[in-house]
Amino acid sequence: MAQIEYIIGDENRLERMPQLPAWRPFDERTVRFCGELSDALIKAKHCRIYPDLVTLAFFLRENNVRKISQSYCDLTSHLGTHCECPYHHDDNWPSVADLPLTTFLGRAIYVDFKDTVAPRTHISAADLDRATAGKIQDGDIVIIDSSYRIPPFTPKTNTDEDKRLLVNGESAVWFRDHKVKCVGFGDGVSIENCNEDVKPFHDILMAENIVFLEVLQNLNELNKDVFFMSYSPLPIKGLDSCPIRAYAIEGLAEFS
Numbered sequence: 007m008a009q010i011e012y013i014i015g016d017e018n019r020l021e022r023m024p025q026l027p028a029w030r031p032f033d034e035r036t037v038r039f040c041g042e043l044s045d046a047l048i049k050a051k052h053c054r055i056y057p058d059l060v061t062l063a064f065f066l067r068e069n070n071v072r073k074i075s076q077s078y079c080d081l082t083s084h085l086g087t088h089c090e091c092p093y094h095h096d097d098n099w100p101s102v103a104d105l106p107l108t109t110f111l112g113r114a115i116y117v118d119f120k121d122t123v124a125p126r127t128h129i130s131a132a133d134l135d136r137a138t139a140g141k142i143q144d145g146d147i148v149i150i151d152s153s154y155r156i157p158p159f160t161p162k163t164n165t166d167e168d169k170r171l172l173v174n175g176e177s178a179v180w181f182r183d184h185k186v187k188c189v190g191f192g193d194g195v196s197i198e199n200c201n202e203d204v205k206p207f208h209d210i211l212m213a214e215n216i217v218f219l220e221v222l223q224n225l226n227e228l229n230k231d232v233f234f235m236s237y238s239p240l241p242i243k244g245l246d247s248c249p250i251r252a253y254a255i256e257g258l259a260e261f262s
Contacts, residue, residue, distance in 0.1 A: 034255050034256060034257040034258055035229065035256040035257055036253055036256075037224060037233075037254045037256065038223075038224055038251075038252075038253050039087065039219075039222045039223055039225065039253055039254060040086060040087035040222070040223055040224075040250065040252050040253075041086070041223050041224075053082070053085055054079075054080040054081070083245055083246055083247040083248055084220070084247050087219070087222060087250055087252055088219075088221065088250060089102075089188075089217055089218070089219055089237055089247060089250045089252075090212075090217060090218040090219075090220065090246065090247040091104075091239075091245075091247060091248075092105075092215055093244070093245070094208070094246035094247055095205075095208045095209055095212050096212070099215070101242075101243060101244050101245050102239045102240065102242055102243075102245040102247070103242055103243040103245065104243070105217070107238065109187060109215070110188075110217075110237050110238045110239065110250075111234070111235065111236040111237070112145060112146070112147055112235065113143065113145070113146050113235075113261045114147035114149060114188075114190075114233055114235035114254065114261075115138065115141050115142060115146055115147070115148055115149070115231055115232050116151065116225065116228055116233075117134075117138060117148060117150050118152065118153075118192070119137060119150070119153075120152060121152070121153045123152065125154050125169035125170075126169050126171075126172065127171065127172065128172045128173065128174050128177065128203070129171050129172065129173055129195070130176060130177070131176055131177070131179070131180040134180045134181075134184075135180075144184075144185040145185060145186070146184075146187070147187060147188040147190060148188070148189055149191070149192060149219070150171075150173075150190070150191060150192065150194075150195050151191075151193070151195060152170065152192070152195060153194060154171065154194050155170070155192070156193060157193060158191070158193060158196070158197065158198065158220070158221055163196070163198055163199075168196065170193075170196040172195070172196050173195065173196075173197065173204075174206065175206035178206060178207040178208075178210035181216065182210055182214050187217070188218070189211065189216065189219070190219035191219065192225045193222075193225075197218070197220060219237060222252065228254065229256055230256045232262050233254045233255060233257075233258070233261060233262075234254065234255040234256075234261035235253070235255075236252070237251070237252035238250065
């Protein structure tokens with residue numbers, strides 16, 4: 007898409023804007039936890055983008071604008087890296103816009119079980135106690151992962167190739183009792199193995215307004231296992247989930 011020009015009536019307006027201070031490097035390190043939406047997703051019609059020609063024609067005529075871009079975007083709420091909110095499992099629970107902004111940012115810990123838990127078995131409370139000892143705090147974001155990675159929600163799910171770790175009601179109770187505010191999933195943990203596991207995991211946590219982060223990427227780029235994280239969704243009333251741009255900032259003293 008061509009670069010947008012949004013000069014409306016005054017071609018010298020940008021030149022008269024106050025100059026911002028020069029950018030300087032900082033000591034912290036940023037890691038992006040999501041990728042661009044793939045051509046495959048767009049071709050599968052999970053996301054469609056097309057121009058709003060009627061509105062554009064009116065706007066261009068009424069405002070004497072030379073060039074502008076405006077689009078309709080038709081997409082599923084679970085597209086790519088996304089944040090699931092309680093409304094996803096109960097119409098009486100909060101949607102994306104009903105939760106405070108603090109739900110979507112804060113101190114995060116990355117819990118990589120590697121191969122310390124047997125493949126295709128459930129993550130137990132004892133496993134979580136051992137992996138988070140001395141690290142977890144009330145209100146944390148907890149991202150769980152393992153060495154048994156495959157892309158989620160693909161034809162490989164629940165096949166012999168799928169060795170990912172599993173979650174269930176027991177692991178949900180542990181997260182609830184440790185007062186986390188968000189559970190995130192690396193490619194080494196399954197969130198879609200069977201309804202007997204997935205439903206209680208969602209229901210127990212979402213009843214406490216705990217949100218989920220799914221299809222997280224680039225977790226291997228982390229240098230630290232404790233960091234600041236943000237993943238704000240669009241504040242749309244009645245939305246159960248939303249694609250997000252999740253990222254971590256390592257090295258902030260307040261989030262270590």
